[in-house]
């Protein structure tokens with residue numbers, strides 16, 4: 156095994172290379188290796204300067220996150236950074252790839268920083284519910300000034316090399332060099348010009364200027380609070396940078412360390428670290444051990460409605476040619492129009508260039524009204540409306556038209572993929588690819604593996620997710636798969652809460668307070684109340700008589716032609732096309748009337764109780780989904796909720812939230828609610844078992 160940190164000398168320059176694949180994280184052996192290499196460089200009389208760089212694809216991408224929460228192991232990163240800062244010979248960090256978190260903090264301890272053009276530097280700790288803990292909030296403002304440091308620390312943004320040079324974070328950027336050449340070039344200059352060691356702590360000019368405008372800098376708090384939406388670390392990051400302006404250097408470092416350690420113990424950082432690893436774990440599914448993704452060079456999308464055009468865009472944006480098939484010319488023109496309109500919108504927002512749009516429309520996109528034009532497609536995604544007979548007819552025709560080996564996918568959000576696959580002679584090629592609207596933006600892709608889907612086809616689904624920047628989550632076949640099945644439960648709780656006494660506006664407020672961008676009623680208004688109304692009518696005859704029906708008030712609202720935002724009225728009213736709704740007394744009167752008719756005496760619900768019920772229902776259904784094997788692991792459910800349903804990331808997802816709340820507490824809530832409605836609230840068997848055996852969802856994640 157190669158050493159995690161290698162030392163060599165090239166003429167009179169010491170070269171220290173960190174080699175800890177895949178991202179050169181600063182694990183204990185790397186920290187110790189860096190100290191040892193520094194000692195060698197200092198003892199080496201022939202070495203006049205030191206260059207530090209990363210082997211492989213990147214400079215150092217940060218502390219080793221897997222070490223968090225475990226007993227600390229010496230040496231601490233801050234000691235390593237200080238040792239380099241105090242070195243008497245000039246030390247140059249040569250950056251490529253991503254210098255992130257502790258990696259950038261290490262570079263800030265070096266006396267000079269150079270980079271190749273494609274390098275990026277960032278302090279992404281905020282995304283893990285943390286702030287930099289090894290001097291990032293102290294040395295960054297000294298070099299860049301407080302405003303740029305606040306931006307980096309509170310957003311976690313990866314700053315491109317040239318911008319980083321402008322702010323003072325980097326000293327030189329080289330367009331054509333390798334990282335080693337860049338480092339050596341600068342080191343040669345440092346030696347030849349007898350450049351001094353320049354410690355960030357000694358750079359005081361920007362600090363002086365910032366001190367004069369500290370009141371103004373403090374004002375950024377309100378904006379940060381707004382975007383952070385309940386997340387603590389961005390505000391702590393701001394405090395830490397501002398403290399640098401007010402405290403002596405060493406004290407500011409100590410202050411940062413205390414803040415970092417407090418955050419490390421917080422539920423928010425546990426949740427965000429869970430989200431980070433889950434995002435990487437979720438793509439590891441059993442089928443990928445044997446399955447090989449098929450080549451996808453051309454895709455057919457059937458349907459040009461909201462979903463079909465969104466899916467087409469997701470593919471086109473990834474550079475994959477798409478043929479959209481619609482039933483007639485008018486529908487095709489409308490479908491193409493939707494694609495074009497979204498691309499135009501991208502140009503207006505500066506996210507798309509005219510040139511790229513032209514390339515997409517003339518080289519990648521084509522339209523047809525004849526399914527036979529999909530004969531050479533490698534993958535066909537059906538996105539027509541939710542009608543089993545229509546879908547079966549399409550798949551039977553595709554079976555005859557498509558070439559052998561083509562993957563046949565349905566974007567259905569709840570229909571049985573096994574039943575669809577059964578009409579073809581090749582059920583092993585059939586899979587569900589459930590996109591979320593708007594499909595070109597939403598990151599979630601449920602990859603629904605039917606009974607006969609082959610591992611190659613599943614692997615193709617995951618490869619497609621990766622290629623289009625989506626988070627693919629494996630799901631089994633059931634009504635609603637993972638996401639919509641859980642959604643159905645908490646929408647139902649929301650309705651029950653309203654029937655029993657809460658106003659829909661209270662329910663939404665509680666859910667927003669919890670961290671969602673909007674509550675269930677505002678969301679239903681946005682999606683269109685008619686959709687749920689139609690589903691309820693469709694399911695009316697198959698509804699279990701033990702199930703409480705609690706949507707009468709929404710049905711009444713729909714009967715008035717109030718379908719939500721699109722009709723200007725729904726549960727809220729939207730005067731003059733407003734996107735944010737205003738509460739409406741007419742709706743409250745309807746709710747009152749329904750309660751009276753049903754003999755329900757309204758009672759009050761605190762926000763805490765609303766959330767307790769909302770989450771308990773969500774978690775209970777999730778456990779059933781897990782037990783039935785519809786979801787592979789608890790983390791898969793968390794990823795569905797985070798990537799597709801706006802569950803606040805800093806709460807980790809419903810399963811992580813349940814673990815942190817305590818499964819016994821969740822079970823106790825369910826039992827309490829069960830006294831009112833045994834059918835709805837009966838605790839899932841697996842949850843009872845986990846509580847009895849003292850296990851957590853996390854223990855199931857680990858297998």
Ligand code: 3H9
Nearest residue numbers: 178180216217218219220221255256257279287288289435
């Ligand atoms: C910090 O530095 C705190 C300090 O301020 C204070 C300390 C006292 N540690 O994402 P990928 C793994 S906090 C451990 O698929 P990419 C990752 O899990 C840290 N493991 O690759 C995956 O493992 P696997 C601040 C890590 O090319 C593999 O590497 N730094 C770490 O798409 C490949 O990752 C950050 O927050 C880590 N730090 O993206 C940076 N990073 O193969 C976090 C990655 O088993 N990392 N792994 O699934 C990233 O943002 C991306 O990984 C990166 C590469 C952009 C680097």
